[in-house]
Amino acid sequence: MAWDFSTEPEFQEKLDWAREFCRTEVSRLDLVWPHDLYKPVTDQQRAIVDPLKQAVRDEGLWACHLRPELGGQGYGQVRLALLNEILGQYRWAPRIFGTAAPDTGNAEILAHYGTEEQKRRYLQPLLAGDIVSCFSMTEPQGGSDPGEFTTRAVRDGDDWVITGTKYYSSNARWAEFLIVMAVTDPDAPLKRRMSMFLVPRGTPGIDIEFDSALWGEDEGTHALIEYRDVRVPADAMLGAEGDAFGVSQTRLGGGRVHHAMRAVGQAQKALDMMAERALSRHTQGELLARKQAVQMMLADSYAQVQQFRLLVMYTAWQIDAFGDYQRVRKDISTIKFLTGQVLHDVARRAVHLHGALGVSAEMPLMGILHSGEILALTDGPAEVHQFVAARELLRDHQPAEGPWPSAYLPPRREQARRELGLDPVSGR
Numbered sequence: 001m002a003w004d005f006s007t008e009p010e011f012q013e014k015l016d017w018a019r020e021f022c023r024t025e026v027s028r029l030d031l032v033w034p035h036d037l038y039k040p041v042t043d044q045q046r047a048i049v050d051p052l053k054q055a056v057r058d059e060g061l062w063a064c065h066l067r068p069e070l071g072g073q074g075y076g077q078v079r080l081a082l083l084n085e086i087l088g089q090y091r092w093a094p095r096i097f098g099t100a101a102p103d104t105g106n107a108e109i110l111a112h113y114g115t116e117e118q119k120r121r122y123l124q125p126l127l128a129g130d131i132v133s134c135f136s137m138t139e140p141q142g143g144s145d146p147g148e149f150t151t152r153a154v155r156d157g158d159d160w161v162i163t164g165t166k167y168y169s170s171n172a173r174w175a176e177f178l179i180v181m182a183v184t185d186p187d188a189p190l191k192r193r194m195s196m197f198l199v200p201r202g203t204p205g206i207d208i209e210f211d212s213a214l215w216g217e218d219e220g221t222h223a224l225i226e227y228r229d230v231r232v233p234a235d236a237m238l239g240a241e242g243d244a245f246g247v248s249q250t251r252l253g254g255g256r257v258h259h260a261m262r263a264v265g266q267a268q269k270a271l272d273m274m275a276e277r278a279l280s281r282h283t284q285g286e287l288l289a290r291k292q293a294v295q296m297m298l299a300d301s302y303a304q305v306q307q308f309r310l311l312v313m314y315t316a317w318q319i320d321a322f323g324d325y326q327r328v329r330k331d332i333s334t335i336k337f338l339t340g341q342v343l344h345d346v347a348r349r350a351v352h353l354h355g356a357l358g359v360s361a362e363m364p365l366m367g368i369l370h371s372g373e374i375l376a377l378t379d380g381p382a383e384v385h386q387f388v389a390a391r392e393l394l395r396d397h398q399p400a401e402g403p404w405p406s407a408y409l410p411p412r413r414e415q416a417r418r419e420l421g422l423d424p425v426s427g428r
Helices: 011-032 043-058 079-089 103-114 117-126 246-279 292-321 329-359 367-375 382-395 409-421
Strands: 132-137 153-154 159-170 177-183 195-200 205-211 222-233
Touching: 011 043, 011 079, 079 246, 079 292, 103 117, 103 132, 103 195, 117 205, 132 222, 159 177, 159 195, 177 222, 177 246, 195 246, 246 292, 246 329, 246 367, 292 329, 329 367, 329 382
Parallel strands: 132 177
Antiparallel strands: 132 159, 153 159, 153 177, 159 222, 177 195, 205 222
16 A cells, blocks of 8 residues: 655755745745736736746646646646645736646636637737636625526527626636626526626626725725627537536636645745744743744644645645545535635644734735635635535445444444454443
8 A cells, every 4th residue: 555745856856946936936026016916917027927937837837727728737636736825825826837726726717618719819818927817606695605696698599698697707807708607597406597698898788886805905806797788609519508507617616626736835834934933932031942832833834734734745646536516525525724724823833933024014924814714705705615524424324223332332332242242232
């Protein structure tokens, strides 16, 4: 039985290169343009960013989440997890390495379900990082319950006409295209009720009411959109009619795992900063590192990060081994709800250990803490994933036959005593 936590020397060299490249090159982008992650790059930025992307391509680390025929390396989820631990520590790194959300998931949808013309027009520029895209699913009244979605797409001759409201549609103001989930058969069972559509930018009827800014952003990036009789041709449907849930899992299953992978890196960064602070800050005549309360904070954080990391890696290994996100659904949901919890706990300790500096804009710690709250809601709230994980767990078990767990029922104890040649009542 193989049980190995080592990384192949050839890929370890690539990880070492990525770590040093991000530390020396990508980190500067975080300092200069911390809020420009999802916008199309300006000419000034392109002159700096494009050579960095090319360096990543030359190293064979571009778009590693994709198969080789789609422009990636086909490294698999375990290697991607190791790489994403590094990328997660830098805001610009996913974009420089061709793995930025929501474009990665939208690229996978296009690769699986797009027409050749759609791939030519949108997929290649998206993979190259020349354009950005939008995934428009959430609705104001729906939240995490798609049964409450009301945006409709009605067939009219050779076209579909989309009408309704979508909220928190990331990057809509800059996107070259939007992927929209709409009800096509309100009388069908929930998982067959909706379909997915590709809607090009500039299609008449797309009305961005306003953009909500997440806390800490200097401008809004998440749109409230009114779709007012937006007309698209029949081939704008991605996948089969009524197959929106299947299409969405193409992006959401992988996306949840990739968020968790990057969260490992963020949590490790917060832990490293805690250790550096404890070894450099004096109070009441001695280092913080000598204080038992600080040592407990460090130990708790280390335990949480390592446990989380191992479960993320195990989940990635299962995806590689089975090639089936549904089979790994329990563990995907588990790392999804742990992501926000681990980031919150570790980052909060790091903030407190840094004192006033921890809550300042000079440190990334409040950003890490905030990202934990965002990721606790992204791609389904943590509470929903706790429910999914528990439901999947219970499917693997049977109810006990009485008031005790089945292995400890009195008849079993008496039988075991008999089999051991003992008195079934006294046990002697």
